[in-house]
Amino acid sequence: MQNTCESLLTESLSEALETMAFIMVMPPAEEPAAPQEAVQVTMQFTGPKSGTVELMAGKDFLIAMAANVLGVDPGEEEAQAKGVDAFREILNTTCGVLLPKLASSPADVFNVTLPEDESFVGPEHWHKFVSQEGAVVLDADGSPLACRLVIR
Amino acid sequence: MAYKILVVDDSATMRALIKRTLTMSGLEIERLCEAGSGKQALDLLTKESVDLILADINMPEMNGIEMAEQVLANPATCRIPVVVVSTEASQTRIQELKTIGVKGFIHKPFTPEQIRDAVVEILGACHAEHV
Numbered sequence: 001m002q003n004t005c006e007s008l009l010t011e012s013l014s015e016a017l018e019t020m021a022f023i024m025v026m027p028p029a030e031e032p033a034a035p036q037e038a039v040q041v042t043m044q045f046t047g048p049k050s051g052t053v054e055l056m057a058g059k060d061f062l063i064a065m066a067a068n069v070l071g072v073d074p075g076e077e078e079a080q081a082k083g084v085d086a087f088r089e090i091l092n093t094t095c096g097v098l099l100p101k102l103a104s105s106p107a108d109v110f111n112v113t114l115p116e117d118e119s120f121v122g123p124e125h126w127h128k129f130v131s132q133e134g135a136v137v138l139d140a141d142g143s144p145l146a147c148r149l150v151i152r
Numbered sequence: 153m154a155y156k157i158l159v160v161d162d163s164a165t166m167r168a169l170i171k172r173t174l175t176m177s178g179l180e181i182e183r184l185c186e187a188g189s190g191k192q193a194l195d196l197l198t199k200e201s202v203d204l205i206l207a208d209i210n211m212p213e214m215n216g217i218e219m220a221e222q223v224l225a226n227p228a229t230c231r232i233p234v235v236v237v238s239t240e241a242s243q244t245r246i247q248e249l250k251t252i253g254v255k256g257f258i259h260k261p262f263t264p265e266q267i268r269d270a271v272v273e274i275l276g277a278c279h280a281e282h283v
Contacts (some may be wrong), residue, residue: 019261020169070168078168086165092210093260096239106243112210114162 006136009053009149012098016090017140021068025138025145032137032144034123035059039084041091041117047110049102051151055091056129059119061143062087088115098149154182155275156200160193160207160216161186161237166260170206170237170267177268179275190219197229204275206258206267209238217249224253233278235270237262 010025017023035058042054057065062083067074069086092115099110120126126146130137135148159170167186174181185200187193191214193207205223209216220234235256236249246257256274258267 016261019263066165069165071172082165082168085163089163089165092163093239096241096260100241103242106241109242109244112239114210114212 005149005151006134008101009094009098009147010136010138012101013055013090013094013138013145013147015097016093017065020090020093021065021086023065023068023141025140028137028139028144032139034126035061035144036121036123038120038126038129039087039117040120040125040129041084041088041115043091043095043115044113045095045099045110047099048104048108049151051149053091053095053098054129054148054150055087055094056126056146057087057140058143059083061140061145064141064143065090084117084119088117091115094147102151154180155203156183156185157181157271158185158187158193158196158200158202158205160188160190160205160211160219162188162208162211164188166208166237173264173267174271176264177271179268179272190214190216190222193219194222197223197232202232204271204278205232205234206237206271207234209236209240217252220249220254221252233274235274237267 014025017025037059038056040056044052063079064074066082066086067079070078072079095112130146135146138145159167161167171184187196189211207216223229223234233255236254237258239260256270258270
């Protein structure tokens with residue numbers, strides 16, 4: 001079950017990132033270095049199944065992702081300002097792709113919370129996140145990206 | 153005909169993405185307005201007239217379903233087509249949206265082509281209805 005959850009989440013996150021931000025994700029060839037400044041975004045869902053989806057990545061990746069989504073240069077102020085917002089939207093979209101895969105029928109209705117974000121300085125939060133059961137670390141165009149699905 | 157379109161989404165990134173997509177779509181756009189919640193959209197509609205509303209569902213203050221219900225119940229705005237741009241995938245909820253009069257549904261993640269094609273189709277159909 002855990003492996004199924006991990007692969008469903010990874011597939012959903014890949015689809016969201018590839019479609020919205022033109023970013024490919026794959027398993028890392030080696031353990032990536034922990035980002036010094038990281039952001040975690042979290043959404044909860046209730047319905048036929050209830051749980052939480054969490055993503056964590058470094059701030060540099062968020063800016064690069066926002067730049068891709070917005071079609072601007074990563075150095076532009078708009079990309080710098082919208083990194084966290086873009087990450088929240090990628091989580092929202094990931095949940096939108098994931099939840100129908102957890103449903104038993106297309107008629108199933110899920111309620112979701114708004115995405116919440118939290119910023120961290122120092123690598124310990126990254127290490128703590130990725131050491132949790134169900135956490136998956138991915139290589140997103142050369143940057144570390146971690147995700148986790150918890151079903152209650 | 154140049155169109156005035158209102159984009160309603162709590163994500164500034166998503167509003168910017170949709171606006172950029174529409175600007176690049178080849179559609180004649182007179183004005184692109186934006187709102188960060190259903191409540192802000194309703195406030196804006198008391199001052200501005202628009203030809204189409206593209207709205208997310210999951211937003212703070214007032215969600216997109218409540219906003220669509222109020223827009224479509226108000227004689228001053230009930231002719232404005234409302235298109236939902238959301239991650240929502242439940243057939244039950246999509247049917248509820250159709251029942252209240254929502255004209256279209258664009259599922260996130262969308263490609264620029266998907267949003268352009270849906271907007272062109274809905275604006276074309278609504279224009280034909282009113283001619």
